[in-house]
Amino acid sequence: xxxxxxxxxxxxxxxxxxxxxxxxxxxxxxxxxxxxxxxxxxxxxxxxxxxxxxxxxxxxxxxxxxxxxxxxxxxxxxxxxxxxxxxxxxxxxxxxxxxxxxxxxxxxxxxxxxxxxxxxxxxxxxxxxxxxxxxxxxxxxxxxxxxxxxxxxxxxxxxxxxxxxxxxxxxxxxxxxxxxxxxxxxxxxxxxxxxxxxxxxxxxxxxxxxxxxxxxxxxxxxxxxxxxxxxxxxxxxxxxxxxxxxxxxxxxxxxxxxxxxxxxxxxxxxxxxxxxxxxxxxxxxxxxxxxxxxxxxxxxxxxxxxxxxxxxxxxxxxxxxxxxxxxxxxxxxxxxxxxxxxx
Amino acid sequence: xxxxxxxxxxxxxxxxxxxxxxxxxxxxxxxxxxxxxxxxxxxxxxxxxxxxxxxxxxxxxxxxxxxxxxxxxxxxxxxxxxxxxxxxxxxxxxxxxxxxxxxxxxxxxxxxxxxxxxxxxxxxxxxxxxxxxxxxxxxxxxxxxxxxxxxxxxxxxxxxxxxxxxxxxxxxxxxxxxxxxxxxxxxxxxxxxxxxxxxxxxxxxxxxxxxxxxxxxxxxxxxxxxxxxxxxxxxxxxxxxxxxxxxxxxxxxxxxxxxxxxxxxxxxxxxxxxxxxxxxxxxxxxxxxxxxxxxxxxxxxxxxxxxxxxxxxxxxxxxxxxxxxxxxxxxxxxxxxxxxxxx
DNA sequence: GATGCTCGCTAAATCGTTTTAGTTCTTACC
DNA sequence: GGTAAGAACTAAAACGATTTAGCGAGCATC
Numbered sequence: 001x002x003x004x005x006x007x008x009x010x011x012x013x014x015x016x017x018x019x020x021x022x023x024x025x026x027x028x029x030x031x032x033x034x035x036x037x038x039x040x041x042x043x044x045x046x047x048x049x050x051x052x053x054x055x056x057x058x059x060x061x062x063x064x065x066x067x068x069x070x071x072x073x074x075x076x077x078x079x080x081x082x083x084x085x086x087x088x089x090x091x092x093x094x095x096x097x098x099x100x101x102x103x104x105x106x107x108x109x110x111x112x113x114x115x116x117x118x119x120x121x122x123x124x125x126x127x128x129x130x131x132x133x134x135x136x137x138x139x140x141x142x143x144x145x146x147x148x149x150x151x152x153x154x155x156x157x158x159x160x161x162x163x164x165x166x167x168x169x170x171x172x173x174x175x176x177x178x179x180x181x182x183x184x185x186x187x188x189x190x191x192x193x194x195x196x197x198x199x200x201x202x203x204x205x206x207x208x209x210x211x212x213x214x215x216x217x218x219x220x221x222x223x224x225x226x227x228x229x230x231x232x233x234x235x236x237x238x239x240x241x242x243x244x245x246x247x248x249x250x251x252x253x254x255x256x257x258x259x260x261x262x263x264x265x266x267x268x269x270x271x272x273x274x275x276x277x278x279x280x281x282x283x284x285x286x287x288x289x290x291x292x293x294x295x296x297x298x299x300x301x302x303x304x305x306x307x308x309x310x311x312x313x314x315x316x317x318x319x320x321x322x323x324x325x326x327x328x329x330x331x332x333x334x335x336x337x338x339x340x341x342x343x
Numbered sequence: 344x345x346x347x348x349x350x351x352x353x354x355x356x357x358x359x360x361x362x363x364x365x366x367x368x369x370x371x372x373x374x375x376x377x378x379x380x381x382x383x384x385x386x387x388x389x390x391x392x393x394x395x396x397x398x399x400x401x402x403x404x405x406x407x408x409x410x411x412x413x414x415x416x417x418x419x420x421x422x423x424x425x426x427x428x429x430x431x432x433x434x435x436x437x438x439x440x441x442x443x444x445x446x447x448x449x450x451x452x453x454x455x456x457x458x459x460x461x462x463x464x465x466x467x468x469x470x471x472x473x474x475x476x477x478x479x480x481x482x483x484x485x486x487x488x489x490x491x492x493x494x495x496x497x498x499x500x501x502x503x504x505x506x507x508x509x510x511x512x513x514x515x516x517x518x519x520x521x522x523x524x525x526x527x528x529x530x531x532x533x534x535x536x537x538x539x540x541x542x543x544x545x546x547x548x549x550x551x552x553x554x555x556x557x558x559x560x561x562x563x564x565x566x567x568x569x570x571x572x573x574x575x576x577x578x579x580x581x582x583x584x585x586x587x588x589x590x591x592x593x594x595x596x597x598x599x600x601x602x603x604x605x606x607x608x609x610x611x612x613x614x615x616x617x618x619x620x621x622x623x624x625x626x627x628x629x630x631x632x633x634x635x636x637x638x639x640x641x642x643x644x645x646x647x648x649x650x651x652x653x654x655x656x657x658x659x660x661x662x663x664x665x666x667x668x669x670x671x672x673x674x675x676x677x678x679x680x681x682x683x684x685x686x
Numbered sequence: 687g688a689t690g691c692t693c694g695c696t697a698a699a700t701c702g703t704t705t706t707a708g709t710t711c712t713t714a715c716c
Numbered sequence: 717g718g719t720a721a722g723a724a725c726t727a728a729a730a731c732g733a734t735t736t737a738g739c740g741a742g743c744a745t746c
Contacts, residue, residue: 001484005702016726021704032724054461055407056702059398059731066462075427077420084418087444096458098441101430115439118397119409141344262632286629289605348732359696364734375694399732402701 004048013037013044020045024052058120067312068116069099070109070126072150077284078255078301079127082149085305086125093313095122104225106131113139123312125149130193133159145315149308151196152330160315161330162308166196166281169297169335170203173251173279178211180343182249182277185213188221188236188261189253200253200281219247223257232257236264240276249277249343255284262290278342281335292341299335307331347391356380356387363388367395401463410655411459412442413452413469415493420627421598421644422470425492428648429468436656438465447568449474456482466655468492473536476502488658492651494539495673503658504673505651509539509624512640512678513546516594516622521554523686525592525620528556531564531579531604532596543596543624562590566600575600579607583619592620592686598627605633621685624678635684642678650674 006024010017015037022031023041044050058064069086071079083099090097098121102109109129113136116124123145128136133153139146140159152161177185187204189197201220208215221239223232236257240250252258258280270276272292280287280296287294311331349367353360358380365374366384387393401407412429414422426442433440441464445452452472456479459467466488471479476496482489483502495504520528530547532540544563551558564582566575579600583593595601601623613619615635623630623639630637654674 001486003485007702017703018705018726018728019724022725025704027705032722034724037724051457051461053402053463053702055398055402055463056731057704059396059402059733060702060704062731064398073427074417074430075420075423077418077423080418080420080423084416084444087417096441096443096462098439100439101427114394118394119439120396120398142346143344259628259632266632266634284628285602286632289602289609289629289633291609291634349734350732360733361696361698361735362694365695368734370735375692377694380694396732399701400734402703403732403734405701 003053004050005053006050009041009045009048009050012048013041015041024050062120064120064122065094066096066098066119066121067123067125068112068119068121069097070112070116070124071099071101072104072127073101074099075101076256078282078299081301082305085302086309089306089309093309095313102127102129104129110135117142117144123147123316125308125312127151128153145312147308147312147315148330149304151194154195157328157330160311160328162304162311163196163330163332164299164304164335165332166199166335167203168332169281169299169337170200170251170253171207172335172337173281173297174204174207176337176339177249177251177277177279177343178207178213180277182343183213184219184247184249186219186221186239186243186247186250187253188223188239188250188257190257191222191225197253204251218243229260233260233263236260237267240264240270241268245275247276249273249279252278252280255280255282258282258294258296259284259286262286262294272342283338287340294342295340296338297335298338300333303333307333346396347393348396349393352384352388352391352393355391356384358384367393405463406465407463408437409439409441409462409464410466410468411455411462411464412440413455413459413467413471414442414444415447415470416444417442418444419599421625421642424644425648428645429652432649432652436652438656445470445472447472453478460485460487466490466659468651468655470494471496488655490651490655490658491673492647494537497538500671500673503654503671505647505654506539506673506675507642507647507678508675509542509678510546511675512624512642512680513543513594513596514550515678515680516624516640517547517550519680519682520592520594520620520622520686521550521556523620525686526556527562527590527592529562529564529582529586529590529593530596531566531582531593531600533600534565534568540596547594561586572603576603576606579603580610583607583613584611588618590619592616592622595621595623598623598625601625601637601639602627602629605629605637615685626681630683637685638683639681640678641681643676646676650676 006020007017010020019033020041022028022033023038028038067090069083071083074080074083087097100112102112106129109132124139125147127150128148133156136146136159146159148159148161150163152163153159189201205215223235252261265272272278278294280294283296283298287296349363350360353363362376363384365371365376366381371381410433412426414426417423417426430440443455445455449472452475467482468490470493471491476499479489479502489502491502491504493506495506496502532544548558566578595604608615615621621637623637626639626641630639
């Protein structure tokens with residue numbers, strides 16, 4: 001059984017292909033197709049189960065009603081939730097989303113961009129990798145709208161972005177730890193040159209400085225990006241056990257690190273918060289359920305997804321009208337501190 | 344800046360469109376295009392950054408090198424991991440994947456099937472909803488390969504499936520609980536008529552019967568599907584607190600329920616495993632990290648993804664060769680019991 | 687010097703739509 | 717009775733590729 005095409009419908013209904021097209025696209029009235037013909041065509045189409053071929057349609061119109069979503073890793077809770085929100089939002093605007101994971105690799109990201117471009121997606125929502133700015137500029141040059149999420153390029157303000165206010169979030173977290181009396185606050189972060197992580201790290205340093213609390217490199221653990229799960233876990237275990245009572249609090253800068261951190265703390269049987277207070281950037285089911293419950297800086301994931309989508313739709317509407325390389329400050333949403341038992 | 348098309352390349356290189364096409368598809372030698380022309384075309388294509396339009400290509404060839412993946416909810420850890428595996432596997436075979444969530448709703452699933460069909464995906468990997476068999480048969484009738492994952496239709500053996508051996512998994516879990524001396528084993532499951540869940544439930548009943556342990560409806564809690572997260576949590580809290588010492592073990596039949604279960608247990612301050620042993624079908628980061636660690640029946644997610652993909656690729660190769668409605672018993676993979684502190 | 691081969695390439699059809707520019711009837715109007 | 721103005725459709729080009737059939741030039745063969 002082959003698929004039925006518009007000409008099958010036309011033949012069966014005894015009208016031209018154009019007429020069928022008009023009827024299927026609600027242009028029948030505008031094109032003054034008679035009531036009877038409209039009904040005839042609609043019936044035939046229904047009976048034969050006609051579904052327009054979107055490839056042909058996309059080829060002709062240049063619009064696929066599809067947006068490309070590029071995340072770091074779809075199996076990570078943060079991105080999976082974000083992806084679901086964006087999928088749901090897209091549906092509201094009658095768009096489909098195609099998504100893919102970069103694993104934070106520039107080359108893989110470029111490949112994905114190519115793939116999506118070849119598939120003629122109408123717009124992009126991207127969690128960029130470090131050196132992706134040039135490739136993204138190229139998309140914009142083809143007047144394809146792009147909105148970054150979660151990360152951004154401070155030196156490329158012509159690429160709009162929606163993300164959490166990383167600086168503010170970590171600043172609040174650090175302030176709170178200090179308020180609670182912790183003075184020897186360790187920081188565990190992932191190695192990266194991306195701005196959003198620098199914002200987080202800078203906030204930590206700035207707040208400590210503001211409170212005249214000495215900072216030392218020995219308080220900061222940077223886990224290399226290419227570490228395996230086990231390798232990273234090991235390093236955190238090493239760091240925490242070596243630090244011992246030199247630290248009284250630890251701030252994990254990502255969800256992923258926080259989960260490993262919990263595992264390390266469990267392994268070392270460190271008492272939280274008596275021996276060590278724990279705070280993590282970004283929430284996770286585990287943090288709510290662990291004993292003790294872990295305090296977090298909670299990103300407004302749904303809001304990020306919604307705003308990114310709204311922003312993209314806005315740009316899609318202007319549809320290539322060469323919206324003169326506008327400068328858009330990144331949209332920064334506030335992350336709340338959710339205080340639980342760990343601090 | 345518009346996209347460059349094959350005719351742009353042809354014009355600039357001073358050859359015909361056909362020649363460019365042959366060169367781009369490595370058919371140049373077969374078509375006896377000269378070395379110089381090949382190089383000329385390749386250079387021009389590279390300089391102009393030519394990327395073939397996949398819509399046009401797909402329209403002409405009928406192949407999009409894309410597979411559709413339909414899961415219940417991409418933000419669920421199980422499906423997110425499965426999706427990532429399938430994405431990675433697909434890349435090995437040079438296929439792209441488009442995915443979408445049904446939220447376990449038949450109508451939504453049908454819509455997605457339509458959408459993917461209109462986009463001419465070459466094949467499907469589907470986590471089906473209850474009444475989707477007919478719609479899937481229709482895809483098969485169009486000779487589009489389909490492989491089910493995680494769930495199956497026992498009465499439709501012509502639809503291949505790859506899933507865990509649910510019966511065996513729950514049977515092993517129940518056996519182990521009995522071995523350990525638990526006699527009043529509660530079951531918490533989600534309301535559904537789907538076979539894979541019945542397999543799980545039947546295993547529980549069968550094993551208890553085999554051991555002549557009385558079963559009672561009061562030991563089984565069925566959470567209605569449309570329950571909100573909070574509603575479901577409430578029901579589990581109610582059930583556990585009402586059951587009290589009438590039960591000495593509880594078996595959660597899904598990952599999602601297990602997480603809620605942990606939350607309920609924490610709330611009720613039930614001592615695990617002293618007051619209550621806990622076992623859950625399907626693993627989750629939380630179960631490894633919770634105190635005490637929670638025992639699980641661990642599904643081989645990567646293997647499910649790999650086998651499903653391999654099976655689909657096999658069928659894609661036969662490419663419409665009307666592989667006479669073969670009967671395929673579902674592939675059932677063994678789930679291991681991971682014993683942790685909770686039993 | 688006609689025939690046939692091989693070589694190296696191109697013309698044109700095709701996939702399934704959308705959309706512009708007509709075409710063919712009626713009816714209206716002076 | 718001739719023209720203009722709708723009404724109700726249709727023909728054909730276009731989108732960007734792939735693919736089949738074929739064309740002209742050069743050479744070998746008899």
